[in-house]
Amino acid sequence: MSDGERLNHPILEQSFAIIDQEIGNHSLNSWEYAIARRVIHTTADFEFAELLRFSTDAIESAIACLRRKVPIITDVGMVKQGITTMVAKTFNNFLIAAVEQVSVADAGKTRTETGILRCFEQYPQGIYVIGNAPTALLALCDRISESNLKPGLIIGAPVGFVSVVESKQALARLSVPQIRVEGRKGGSSVAAAILNALLVLAWENF
Amino acid sequence: MSDGERLNHPILEQSFAIIDQEIGNHSLNSWEYAIARRVIHTTADFEFAELLRFSTDAIESAIACLRRKVPIITDVGMVKQGITTMVAKTFNNFLIAAVEQVSVADAGKTRTETGILRCFEQYPQGIYVIGNAPTALLALCDRISESNLKPGLIIGAPVGFVSVVESKQALARLSVPQIRVEGRKGGSSVAAAILNALLVLAWENF
Known part of the structure; x- marks a missing residue:
């Protein structure tokens, strides 16, 4: 940590202590647990301890990329808003929301999907944080499997009932550093909490 | 609806149809269910059908206020970001995030709490949407019970482990139109989904 400022508010630390008491048995290592705990704090839903999946290289790759100031691309504005403060307090990575990059969707695509494909052309090795749009995650996975390019990390956390599970299965089939x-x-x-937890890990071990 | 544009994307309608199939028995009326369904869509968590509480006047007061372009005050930027698009598509209510109104917290208070109290001085009859900060909700409830002023609606949906349940209990004790x-x-x-659902109800019955 380059200065004395604490990244986590005291109330957040109190909240973490309660989660520590209540979590019970789990199979997460300490870095994985730091991420799960922040997600549980953000949702009050302990089920996330069982739902998170980490590729073996995910957290190390994420930390290295964050420190190298690799650009961060979110699918929607709400995810970007949720990480802006912590990015500004730490490594100041360039940060954009894919949906805000396009005013009109390409034919047959959603606006988020169109945006994420344009971002991948510009930043194929970026950190991708998907918290909303399964169409964007599916399109990103398709484009990656057609190319030799690999993002530094993909956080795959779209939510909902249509194409969401399929999009996460598509991500799981790729050999790319990922947290799902x-x-x-x-x-x-949830997506913002995962990225914020990674920023804290990267910063506190700087 | 003043023009032919659909407020809900076709994928959202598909998602709603799946929720309709899976929800099972509940005791919500049709407007309450419209709100619960949007929250379930946003979280993929059916438990919210049982967690939502509506004061008898809440939805009617909300609809009337939204149509009258009453200002909307959120606690944090992420809630504001989550409702910006739907507000712009409908009634264009003035929209601010309390935390963004102050750069330094008053002594002994959080920044969000300081911000919400300043907003209440300016907009005592506003629509308050609290999705994050229990300190802000507690401070707002205290100030309301000391005054004769009543907001048009309070959405009480802070999340977490510290002071959250207490803040919702404080809201429940007030005779103010509320959704908790x-x-x-x-x-x-969740807070953004509740407000967005109210905007759709207010707009489609315009």
């Missing part, structure tokens, strides 16, 4: 939320759950707050 | 999420659950996405 299995099943239907996820969301902007 | 009981217990620890809630969050920015």
Whole structure:
């Protein structure tokens, strides 16, 4: 940590202590648990401890990328909003929301999907944080499997009932550093919490 | 609806149809269910059908206020971000995030709490949407019970482990139009979903 400022508010630390008491048995290592705990704090839903999946290289790759100031691309504005403060307090990575990059969707695509593909052209090795749009995650996975390019990390946490599980299965098939939320759950707050936890890990071990 | 544009994307309608199939028995009326369904869509968590509480006047007061372009005050930027698009598509209410109104917290208070109290001085009859900060909800409830002023609606959906349940209990004791999420659950996405559902109800019955 380059200065004395604490990244986590005292109330957040109190909240973490309660989660520590209540979590019970789990199979997460300490870095994985730091991420799960922040997600649980953000949702009050302990089920996330069982839903998170980490590729073996995910957290190390994420930390290295964050420190190298690799650009961060979110699918929607709400995820971007949820990480802006912590990015500004730490490594100041360039940060954009894919949906805000395009005013009109390409034919047959959603606006988020169109945006994420344009971002991948510009930042193929970026950190991708998907908290909302399964169409964006599916399109990103398709494009990656057609190319030799690999993002530094993909956080796959779209939420909902249509194409969400399929999009996460597509991500799981790729050999790319990734953190996923299995099943239907996820969301902007969850995706932002995962990235914020990674920023704290990267900063506190700087 | 003043023009032919659909407020809900076709994928959202598909998602709603799946929720309709899976929800099972509940005791919500049709407007309450419209709100619960949007929250379930946003979280993939059916528990919210049982956690939502509506004061008898809440939805009618909300609809009337939204149509009258009453200002909307959120606690944090992420809630504001989550409702910006739907507000712009409908009644264009003035929209601010309390935390963004102050750069330094008053002594002994959080920044969000300081911000919400300043907003209440300016907009005592506003629509308050709290998705994150229990300190802000507690401070707002205290100030309301000391005054004769009543907001048009309070959405009480802070999330977490510290002061969250207490803040919702304080809201429940007030005779103010309100929609609450009981217990620890809630969050920015949940608060935004409740307000967005209200905007759709107000617009489609315009």
